[in-house]
Amino acid sequence: MDFTFDSEQNDLREAVRGLLERAYGDSEVRRKVVSSDPGFDEKTWSRLAEMGLLGLPFAEEHGGMGAGPIEVAIVAEEMGRVIAPEPFIEAVVLAGGLIAAAGTDEQKGELHGAIAEGTTIPAFAHAEIGTRWVPSASAVTATQSGDGWTLSGVKEPVPGGARADVLVVSAVVDGGTGLFLVQGDAAGLTRTGYRTHDGGRAARVAFDGTPAVALGAGGDQTAAIERALAEARIAYSHESIGAMDTALRTTAEYLKTRKQFGVTLNRFQALTFRAADMYVSLELARSTALWASMVTDAGGDVVAAADRARLQTSRAGRHIGKEAIQLHGGIGVTAEYKVGHYTSRLTAIDHLLGDGDWAADRLAADVAAHETVDPLGAPYAPGAGVA
Amino acid sequence: MRLQLSPELEAFREEMRTFFTTQVPQEIRDKVAAHRHLTKDEYVSAQRALNAAGLAVPHWPVEWGGKDWTPLQRHIWREEMQLANVPEPLAFNASMIGPVLAAFGNQEQKERFLAKTANLDIWWCQGFSEPDAGSDLASLRTTAVRDGDDWVVNGQKTWTTLGQYADWIFCLCRTDPTAEKKQRGISLLVFPMDTPGVTLRPIELIDGGFEVNEVFFEDVRVPAENLIGEENRGWDYAKFLLGNERVGIARVGATKRLIAQAKEYAQEISEGGRPLLETPRMATRIAELENELLALELTALRVVANSADGKPHPASSVLKLRGSELQQAAMELLVDIAGPLSLASFAEEGSDVPDFARVSAPTYLNYRKVSIYGGSNEVQRTIIAGTILGL
Numbered sequence: 001m002d003f004t005f006d007s008e009q010n011d012l013r014e015a016v017r018g019l020l021e022r023a024y025g026d027s028e029v030r031r032k033v034v035s036s037d038p039g040f041d042e043k044t045w046s047r048l049a050e051m052g053l054l055g056l057p058f059a060e061e062h063g064g065m066g067a068g069p070i071e072v073a074i075v076a077e078e079m080g081r082v083i084a085p086e087p088f089i090e091a092v093v094l095a096g097g098l099i100a101a102a103g104t105d106e107q108k109g110e111l112h113g114a115i116a117e118g119t120t121i122p123a124f125a126h127a128e129i130g131t132r133w134v135p136s137a138s139a140v141t142a143t144q145s146g147d148g149w150t151l152s153g154v155k156e157p158v159p160g161g162a163r164a165d166v167l168v169v170s171a172v173v174d175g176g177t178g179l180f181l182v183q184g185d186a187a188g189l190t191r192t193g194y195r196t197h198d199g200g201r202a203a204r205v206a207f208d209g210t211p212a213v214a215l216g217a218g219g220d221q222t223a224a225i226e227r228a229l230a231e232a233r234i235a236y237s238h239e240s241i242g243a244m245d246t247a248l249r250t251t252a253e254y255l256k257t258r259k260q261f262g263v264t265l266n267r268f269q270a271l272t273f274r275a276a277d278m279y280v281s282l283e284l285a286r287s288t289a290l291w292a293s294m295v296t297d298a299g300g301d302v303v304a305a306a307d308r309a310r311l312q313t314s315r316a317g318r319h320i321g322k323e324a325i326q327l328h329g330g331i332g333v334t335a336e337y338k339v340g341h342y343t344s345r346l347t348a349i350d351h352l353l354g355d356g357d358w359a360a361d362r363l364a365a366d367v368a369a370h371e372t373v374d375p376l377g378a379p380y381a382p383g384a385g386v387a
Numbered sequence: 388m389r390l391q392l393s394p395e396l397e398a399f400r401e402e403m404r405t406f407f408t409t410q411v412p413q414e415i416r417d418k419v420a421a422h423r424h425l426t427k428d429e430y431v432s433a434q435r436a437l438n439a440a441g442l443a444v445p446h447w448p449v450e451w452g453g454k455d456w457t458p459l460q461r462h463i464w465r466e467e468m469q470l471a472n473v474p475e476p477l478a479f480n481a482s483m484i485g486p487v488l489a490a491f492g493n494q495e496q497k498e499r500f501l502a503k504t505a506n507l508d509i510w511w512c513q514g515f516s517e518p519d520a521g522s523d524l525a526s527l528r529t530t531a532v533r534d535g536d537d538w539v540v541n542g543q544k545t546w547t548t549l550g551q552y553a554d555w556i557f558c559l560c561r562t563d564p565t566a567e568k569k570q571r572g573i574s575l576l577v578f579p580m581d582t583p584g585v586t587l588r589p590i591e592l593i594d595g596g597f598e599v600n601e602v603f604f605e606d607v608r609v610p611a612e613n614l615i616g617e618e619n620r621g622w623d624y625a626k627f628l629l630g631n632e633r634v635g636i637a638r639v640g641a642t643k644r645l646i647a648q649a650k651e652y653a654q655e656i657s658e659g660g661r662p663l664l665e666t667p668r669m670a671t672r673i674a675e676l677e678n679e680l681l682a683l684e685l686t687a688l689r690v691v692a693n694s695a696d697g698k699p700h701p702a703s704s705v706l707k708l709r710g711s712e713l714q715q716a717a718m719e720l721l722v723d724i725a726g727p728l729s730l731a732s733f734a735e736e737g738s739d740v741p742d743f744a745r746v747s748a749p750t751y752l753n754y755r756k757v758s759i760y761g762g763s764n765e766v767q768r769t770i771i772a773g774t775i776l777g778l
């Protein structure tokens with residue numbers, strides 16, 4: 001087992017950090033960018049494309065970089081460090097990942113190439129009011145019509161749903177949940193966008209006999225959805241780690257400079273001990289997220305590893321997000337100061353694809369099935385013996 | 388970044404697993420699994436079994452019986468040992484005075500002590516804490532005054548773990564009361580526990596057991612050659628020693644074992660017509676604990692890989708802090724599963740209460756110590772806030 005990044009990975013991190021630092025090093029810039037639609041900076045999106053990041057995990061023959069989950073983790077963490085509002089995980093990891101998992105070669109060639117170039121931004125329309133964090137659809141139904149399909153029903157909230165050039169939509173088909181592509185200008189498509197509390201954008205997306213194309217061969221895609229969601233959960237864990245890291249460093253800096261009662265706040269052990277506990281939470285979560293990406297890289301059980309990463313980063317994100325504000329005091333609650341935005345983003349991530357309690361329940365269902373958890377054993381490391 | 392162990396390390400892990408589960412007496416391992424106190428003879432025979440195979444002190448220099456392993460190999464060694472319920476080599480010997488002697492002792496001292504220390508022919512105990520010097524160890528007041536060829540030691544030590552079995556003590560003494568900084572005037576002396584003037588008083592703990600002691604020194608004469616390293620440099624050696632103490636203190640393997648036991652017992656006790664393990668609250672509690680432990684294990688693996696230069700990674704404080712909390716949480720889980728059966732703590736023959744339930748409450752109470760010894764968790768928070776966060 002090896003937790004060290006190789007030199008190419010370190011170079012990647014440095015390059016991404018440089019780009020994002022130029023874009024959002026000043027937190028006021030982010031605040032301005034998210035205040036108007038589409039909620040991110042199209043120029044920064046183009047720069048991410050120029051660096052090859054928007055095709056990072058896609059196969060080279062489809063216009064991608066052919067990189068692995070560790071590289072995705074690095075980019076996600078750097079996005080989190082400045083809470084960059086660009087929809088890297090939503091478009092590249094999640095929607096792009098679904099296309100990779102279920103799409104035909106032709107669809108991959110067309111869509112991955114366009115995503116990588118930054119000219120097409122996809123979104124995954126999956127969440128429905130009344131259910132949560134399931135890999136199946138129930139409120140949108142697909143009906144075969146001639147050579148194609150039509151969709152009817154409502155998805156909400158769909159992150160990036162209003163701006164998306166193409167939607168990957170989950171819908172009820174015979175025998176399960178299928179995946180479909182819907183163009184942004186399709187007939188019978190109504191999108192109502194709004195701001196989310198963390199500066200992002202989401203939408204209500206209604207389909208009314210909307211023409212759609214099956215992604216891949218059609219049929220039940222629940223397993224592909226489950227896997228893509230798991231990979232996105234792991235990527236969000238890395239984004240959280242970046243955000244928590246900045247929240248903690250910002251808090252520590254504040255404790256060293258802010259004076260009350262004639263001394264800086266770091267003279268109060270009641271505060272420094274709490275900062276120490278934040279560090280403990282962060283490092284434990286970081287280890288778990290890195291491990292989950294290594295499991296993905298090794299071809300182990302991604303879904304189980306993602307649940308573990310989700311649980312650990314959810315707990316850590318709440319702990320660090322809340323304490324970062326509390327240790328700042330009133331300024332932490334203002335929109336003019338940056339730390340509260342980190343807490344808001346951590347809160348959004350926590351609710352996007354499953355929170356800590358949700359992950360804990362899933363792990364609890366399996367608790368009797370193993371004697372001990374061996375991070376280097378089955379089901380995480382392929383080929384390893386059962387502990 | 389790579390998940391799997393290399394084939395060499397896989398083989399190494401298998402070799403360790405096989406050794407620990409076949410070459411250390413089963414009855415000793417059963418006793419560890421049942422959380423029963425070991426006798427002195429059992430500690431000694433377990434350590435000698437390891438030492439005979441060269442597995443008692445792998446972290447020592449090679450010329451004194453060490454293995455020149457990577458930090459990851461040492462981690463695997465410790466993990467597998469704990470998973471197999473093998474009592475670890477006596478910490479006072481293997482992790483504390485041994486490495487100090489190897490690093491700072493003179494050649495004569497090394498030859499005199501190290502082999503016997505590895506084999507537990509000498510049982511060492513630790514003379515560090517005093518009634519008024521706990522976390523603030525540098526305030527210690529036991530004195531050693533030079534008189535001819537001897538040091539004369541007076542004072543008192545406390546929390547001397549298993550001192551009742553000890554042949555020798557390594558003892559921090561104030562040798563220069565005039566030193567400007569209190570850390571500067573301390574020296575490290577070693578002497579036999581049966582030296583005239585040494586008396587030991589056992590302290591009963593809340594579990595009814597006797598594992599710690601007070602040790603009193605009244606004009607104890609210690610030959611000058613028993614000074615380890617340089618005079619007045621004892622604090623440096625103590626810091627070196629405590630850094631070693633913190634490595635491996637996460638005790639992930641041991642806690643894993645506890646949780647595995649908890650799951651087994653939670654299958655055997657029913658509540659509301661189903662096994663306790665199947666109740667949502669218990670299942671979730673165990674799942675959360677397993678995940679916390681996984682995070683700790685991964686962090687330990689991450690930290691060992693980054694402490695190759697021999698110095699403990701600053702994040703090793705995380706291991707102590709969280710490791711102790713999880714040991715306590717796992718023990719709390721066991722006592723909660725035992726429920727009313729935990730009251731039968733001192734039942735003997737004629738009681739139907741299973742063994743684990745009898746020892747659960749005393750062990751739970753005893754385990755309050757783990758967040759206190761080895762640098763209390765508050766000391767670890769101070770280290771994290773100071774050295775890592777710069778606060």
